Amino acid sequence: MRRFLLLTGLLLLLAPVFGATPPEGGRVVHENALTRQELSIARTLRCTVCQNESVADSKAGIAKDMRALIRQQLRAGKSRKQIVAYFVSRYGDYILLKPPFDVVGTVVWVLPLFLLAVLALSGWLVIRRHSRATETPPPQLTEEDLARVRAARQQD
């Protein structure tokens, strides 16, 4: 039932509205196309004076200015890469919410894999070592017992 609700919900949300009638009571305002790009870039940058907020989420003045800078550069026809590079040249890697793949940054990306590998290996060793040490064959049933079991099963 939940899945059904979920899927109908997704359908409802994602289906484009066909043949929408003009809304009563006002003109429809649209989002500026630049705003979308601007926010998507702002989301990957850190607001420099804030405490762990992205430029997109922050309400600080500097975040506003940084968004304006992004918009200005988008208008000038710069690509996403160029804009991010501009901010990195100004503030350093600190501005990037996702650490880059350089010497310092790669460590933080590779270490989780390493941790998982080490812990998984030790988990595997715990299971293996113990299971090998105690693997005694289960006692065999005698013919007599087997007959008893069969009889009991047939009664069911």
Add this chain to the structure above:
Amino acid sequence: MSPNGLSLNLIELGHFAAILAFVLAIVQGLAPIAARVLHRPQLAGLTGNLAVAVFVLTSIGGATIIYSFLTNNFSVLVVASHSNTHMPLFYKMAALWGGHRGSLYLWIWILTLFTMVLAFDGQTRYPERLPVILAVQGWLVAGFFGLSLFLSNPFLRLFPVPTQGADLDPLLQNPGMVMHPPMLYMGYVGFSVPFAFAMAALITKWRSELWIGLIRRWALIAWGFLTLGIVLGAWWSYYVLGWGGYWAWDPVENASFMPWLVGTALIHSITVQERRRMLHTWNIFLVICTFSLSLLGTFLVRSGVLSSVHAFTVDPGQGSYILVFMTVTLAVSFGIFLARGRYQEAEETVTSPMSRESLFVWNNVVFTTAAACVLLGTLYPLAVNALNGSRITVGPPYFNTVMLPIFFIMLLLMAIGPLVPWRKANLSRLRARVVIPVILGLAAGVTMAVLAWPVYWTGPVAVGLVGFVFGTLVVDLARAVQQRRVQHASENVVVATWHTVVGNRRHYGGMIVHLGVLMIAIGIVGTGLFRIEKSVVMAPGDVVKIAGERLRFDGVRTVKGPNYVALQGHLTSLDRGFVLRPERRDYGRQQMPTTNASVNSNLLRDVYVVMGSSVPGKNGVTRYVVQVIINPLVQFLWMGGLTMVFGLGVTLSHRVRRAARAVATEAVSAYVK
């Protein structure tokens, strides 16, 4: 005497009570040692009474602070800096934990409460070991009291007395925020109890069969509070911070998430020890880690080393104190662990790689990896900065990328784990049980991929896994109900289901918790992948269209609250008729205005609206930036959180059978002799 005059005197009484509590806590920590050194065993018996006394004295201290808040006694520093006469009563009381001084006091207060409950609980059930357990708690209380009284004193007075106080941070003036810290602290502090047991057990060579059952409930309760605290924090963040999200991988959020992850590993692995008498030393290690991470969380929040929304700005003295305190605690506890751990050896071993116990080992591997990754991401920028001076940021995109695969493995284990029996699984039987859930999961994943195309690969995988887990939950329950109906043919399906669940509350409570996790997973998929947002500039009468929803902006008006003035926007849904009133609240006194989102929720989606700044338009019409977010399935997060806590309650309502308890008591007394 005027109420204010009374309050003036009372706060000093409270201060005195707190100092006395500090001293008595030290005595509580010393009593068993003195008993041993002086050969006077009756001294150890004092610890129980001392625990009660410490709690009573701490409560007197806490009550006088709260009383000072209620009577606007601005001669008390914490009152003057976090409260004023205009604040609603509710928030005046909650202002106790609005700053670092008061919230540390609350932490201690809860710790002394737990210690007292422990003293009563242990009186009849484990009197032999109780003094040592209480002594460990006593040292913890004393350690935190030292920090509070010497470096972060909530009883400090101001002179001259200001006529009016400052304000509680407006962001904190919200019911979710009022409940969030106490719940979180109950969780953090709750894990001190298993820690004290483990220490006492190591010191007195108490075999863990005899106490692991005792800490299970404590660990579960602490875990439940921590879960509730985290969910409340997310809820607050969603409704008050006005960014449309609920989890930002903020260092302080991570600080609460790490003990939660290790605590989750712990509550699973305790079960293995109870059922199969394995992983004894590992469990003690987990207990120490969980509590250490709770301490680390406190340290990170208070030391000011991290930049975070939640961090208190405090002097470095506190940071050094906590660092020393934490180092001593870690060194002592791991030292004792290394010296004495071998007395706690397991009796049994894993019989087969395909057994419940092996899967629990994998659970532990995954959860500890997750905690280690969060720790890494949180501390790495600090380490880099300390080592070569460069500054880097490890932000939400990093955590999302790294944690997602780990979450997927968790879901997978959650699906298989409950199906696999203890000791050794019969593979062919297991295969038969997995068929339906696997089909369900595949169907769910494929449907998702087809209907919501194009979507990032994580969506179908997550939904497929959720379907798989859901399938196993249903199949597991259905099989049990079927078996019951074979035995009790007269019962119909509903009655049989009820009896099945009630008959094994411990197991099905856990399964309800898993169901809650699934709901949260659904919520995360919905909000993470299908969130739609628009930021538009609107004049009164303008309409914004988003995801089939049409909202008309009707303008703004000014609203006066008890201690703020709000600019309230008004938006009407043209299709459904609901009205949204987002606010920008100005609390005056150089506080940043807060943006209070307005949300229309149903099961499927939230329409979330935030008012931005005003934009002067043409013809003198002021226009406003309005941000509209369609957040699918958010309500599943809160429902999932509640379901988890409910499931935990079901598990805890399972009483240890009297016979089993009698056997245990017998074993204890036999051991004691």
